Amino acid sequence: MRNLVPVLAVLGAILALWYAAVAPMNIRGALDQAERSGAVVVPEGSAVRARTGTWALVFGNTEHLGLAYALDRPRLPTPGQVAHELWKTTGEMALNGRAMSKRSLLYHGWITLQSTFWGFLLGTTLGILGAVAIVYSRVVDMSLMPWAIISQTIPIVALAPMIIVLSSQMGIEGRGVPKAIISAYLCYFPVLVGMVKGLRSPSASQLDLLQTYSASGAQAFFKLRLPASVPYLFTSLKIGVAAALVGTIVGELPTGAISGLGARILIGDQFGTPLAIWAALVAAAVLAGALVTLLDLAQRVTLRRMGMQG
Amino acid sequence: MIWLWGALAFWAAAWFVNARIAASPVRDTKGARIVVPVLFGITLLVLWEGLVRAFAVSPVILPAPSAVAQTFAASTTILWEDFRQTVIKGAMSGFAIGASAAFVTAILIDRSSFLTRGLLPIGNFVAALPIVGIAPIMVNWFGFDWQSKSAVVVVMVFFPILVNTVQGLREAEAMQRDLMRTYGASYLQTLVKLRLPAAMPFIFNGLKIATTLALIGAIVAEYFGSPTRGMGFRISTGVGSLSIDLVWAEIAVAALAGTVFYGIVAWIEKRVTFWHPSQRR
Amino acid sequence: MKDKGDPVIVAKGLNLTFETGDGPVHALRDVNLTIAKGDFVSFIGPSGCGKTTFLRVAAGLEAPTGGTVTVNGMTPDEARRKRAYGYVFQAAGLYPWRTIAGNVKLPLEIMGYDRAEQDARVKKVLELVDLQGFEKKFPWQLSGGMQQRASIARALAFDAEILLMDEPFGALDEIVRDHLNEQLLALWARTGKTIGFVTHSIPEAVYLSTKIVVMSPRPGRITDVIDSPLPKDRPLDIRDTPDFLAVAHRVREGLRAGHAYD
Incomplete structure (x- = not known):
């Protein structure tokens, strides 16, 4: 809470800068529109203005600045416009009982959330299993770990269209599966690394103690290694869920997607409706924030119950 | 079926060799640390080749590694042109600009505890967002050529590097700062001689994360419009025109570029932060 | 006395x-x-x-x-x-990225001594604390006692x-x-x-x-x-x-x- 005031101040500054940037970003579009509706602008003619400096246009046409903040297809929308678009495609549609309409961001967010969930589940499972194998088998450690690192240096987006083609060739309908695979690909790595660290976190003396009780391998795993890894697990889950969301959206970006927040961005681009892009971006950010917060809460509750954190 | 059994036999043999190496006293040598994963990688390729041949998978679905290698060798001109467009012009320029901007910003806001406390949580949050989504906006603002790709990369790499640098600059212990004060050291002297070196492991952590992001950003941005060259362009058109082996060759280039880029940064890190416990031998 | x-x-x-x-x-x-x-x-x-x-x-x-x-x-x-002042803390607080000689030199660099003077002083104080021959080692290659001696040498280097x-x-x-x-x-x-x-x-x-x-x-x-x-x-x-x-x-x-x- 100590950080609340500074964070709000910085957010305020960002919003102010954003509003200030709208005028120079949109001035040309605004003047074109004003000219078409018969207003006097300096200089006249779109071609002439293309050779005029942005600031000269801004300060030479102060009476038309208002228009720059109200364009239908702005280069840079105002935060207010984005918020309005967001409300129009979520809350307002929900109030009209059309929450799951194809034009509603709630519907697209739901699609994205589902893929993210399956990708997260798959990635987390693979990550945890991989970590256990690495901790218990030296061969796996030596042969798998370098490739796990290399796998993350490969730009997955290059593979994304391929995964989509492959799965459709193999007769898998829709985008759900390939999206989940891409998101699992991005999500498994932080979980793997975190769990390896966590499973190895018990000290030698703690392991020796269990050995003096002649505890079995399974007992050592469930009574010491696994509980010791929980704090590491949650930290990496938070990174993993954000990565899974990025993966899903990346999977929705290549041509042909029709549903999901990524597809909204794509469609907004194709139809030249920047407001739709911005609204989808904000929705994705909100979704990311919600997912991370949810896991953060789960972490606090779990660790408190386990007596690891006050 | 000979291909299938051959591949499976190779797998078994390679696994046996690796298991022997991992159990033998040479396992901690540099050679073993390279041989084992390389053998594992080759095994994957052999399995892939064997499965594709044994089940006569259509090259439109999944070409064999040997076919990809042939295409790779036959189209080096195209691949090189795409590499220059996407990696060097798009990703590298954006990486350089974004990293420098993040570094300078970190040093500037570090002087104010208020700004640091305000920007750090926001930066952490933004670093976790799917920023690739801004690609169409940047293409709209900066046009089809590499400048828009560069812009996407700048935004994508900025926040991880910013957050890591700010955190790194706070790393120097209070005691070491006190020591600098007893010498009557200036702000600049403390920054250059103590805080920047102490921050280096964190800065490199951010840079390493950013290498992958840079390539992702540059490639995705090409899906939203590019001149008729570039890896993202070739991949998206190649998928449409079913020249799948060329797509895989591009993927191989992307994978190689990503790994080498990361490797270079990791190599520099090793030179700069040789003193850090994680790098010591 | x-x-x-x-x-x-x-x-x-x-x-x-x-x-x-x-x-x-x-x-x-x-x-x-x-x-x-x-x-x-x-x-x-x-x-x-x-x-x-x-x-x-x-x-x-x-x-x-x-x-x-x-x-x-x-x-x-x-x-x-x-x-x-020469200040010595409980932890040696040597910079891990500098050699022993480099650490002792640190205050001298900050205070603007010239190169030759720096080298001469480093040599002198390392002898005082009995660390001659370790100039090129890094702190983490030495024992705790030697690290602390190096930190004392660092405090002595500028004649506080x-x-x-x-x-x-x-x-x-x-x-x-x-x-x-x-x-x-x-x-x-x-x-x-x-x-x-x-x-x-x-x-x-x-x-x-x-x-x-x-x-x-x-x-x-x-x-x-x-x-x-x-x-x-x-x-x-x-x-x-x-x-x-x-x-x-x-x-x-x-x-x-x-x-x-x-």
Whole structure:
């Protein structure tokens, strides 16, 4: 809470800068529109203005600045416009009982959330299993770990269209599966690394103690290694869920997607409706924030119950 | 079926060799640390080749590694042109600009505890967002050529590097700062001689994360419009025109570029932060 | 034998109160003390008695909330800018990215000595602490005792007149500590520096000091100041003599009188 005031101040500054940037970003579009509706602008003619400096246009046409903040297809929308678009495609549609309409961001967010969930589940499972194998088998450690690192240096987006083609060739309908695979690909790595660290976190003396009780391998795993890894697990889950969301959206970006927040961005681009892009971006950010917060809460509750954190 | 059994036999043999190496006293040598994963990688390729041949998978679905290698060798001109467009012009320029901007910003806001406390949580949050989504906006603002790709990369790499640098600059212990004060050291002297070196492991952590992001950003941005060259362009058109082996060759280039880029940064890190416990031998 | 020179550090009615969440904490209350040139002064007392705080105030790392402290007639801040202090902390605090020679050079670089002078001084002080031959090693390649010696060399490098040492040997084992104590005495005899030395150990304080300041906590204050009757030349076995034991006894009494162990 100590950080609340500074964070709000910085957010305020960002919003102010954003509003200030709208005028120079949109001035040309605004003047074109004003000219078409018969207003006097300096200089006249779109071609002439293309050779005029942005600031000269801004300060030479102060009476038309208002228009720059109200364009239908702005280069840079105002935060207010984005918020309005967001409300129009979520809350307002929900109030009209059309929450799951194809034009509603709630519907697209739901699609994205589902893929993210399956990708997260798959990635987390693979990550945890991989970590256990690495901790218990030296061969796996030596042969798998370098490739796990290399796998993350490969730009997955290059593979994304391929995964989509492959799965459709193999007769898998829709985008759900390939999206989940891409998101699992991005999500498994932080979980793997975190769990390896966590499973190895018990000290030698703690392991020796269990050995003096002649505890079995399974007992050592469930009574010491696994509980010791929980704090590491949650930290990496938070990174993993954000990565899974990025993966899903990346999977929705290549041509042909029709549903999901990524597809909204794509469609907004194709139809030249920047407001739709911005609204989808904000929705994705909100979704990311919600997912991370949810896991953060789960972490606090779990660790408190386990007596690891006050 | 000979291909299938051959591949499976190779797998078994390679696994046996690796298991022997991992159990033998040479396992901690540099050679073993390279041989084992390389053998594992080759095994994957052999399995892939064997499965594709044994089940006569259509090259439109999944070409064999040997076919990809042939295409790779036959189209080096195209691949090189795409590499220059996407990696060097798009990703590298954006990486350089974004990293420098993040570094300078970190040093500037570090002087104010208020700004640091305000920007750090926001930066952490933004670093976790799917920023690739801004690609169409940047293409709209900066046009089809590499400048828009560069812009996407700048935004994508900025926040991880910013957050890591700010955190790194706070790393120097209070005691070491006190020591600098007893010498009557200036702000600049403390920054250059103590805080920047102490921050280096964190800065490199951010840079390493950013290498992958840079390539992702540059490639995705090409899906939203590019001149008729570039890896993202070739991949998206190649998928449409079913020249799948060329797509895989591009993927191989992307994978190689990503790994080498990361490797270079990791190599520099090793030179700069040789003193850090994680790098010591 | 006593080395009564000019006063170097003079504290008058020194007070320092920290505001914390649990109310004010009196780290120092009404501390009066004069340290003369060439003195070896030990500060002893339990945790929270203000011995470290006193050292930090004297070095200008902490500002007092009341009273005055002067160093050679100047404020600690002025004295610091005149490079009057060599400070040694409990942890060696060497920079892991610099070699031993590079670490010793650090204050010299900051203070703007020229290259040749830097090299000459590094050589000289590394000999003083018996670390010649380790110039090119990195701190993490040396033992804890050697690291601490390097940090002492670093504090000696720029000829600070006052050496302030905050439990410099606290993290080392008894055998290494004995050895370093001997070396420190030899070094003090050779350089004639004024030394302020914080410790938890009664034998260490008695063995090293010409003056022992016994402190007690809540509020941090001085309960006794003992001028040591021991000769300046002190072999390790002086610790078995009646004189030594008498001083140690008085220190222990002083600590008890301050309700140090309530």
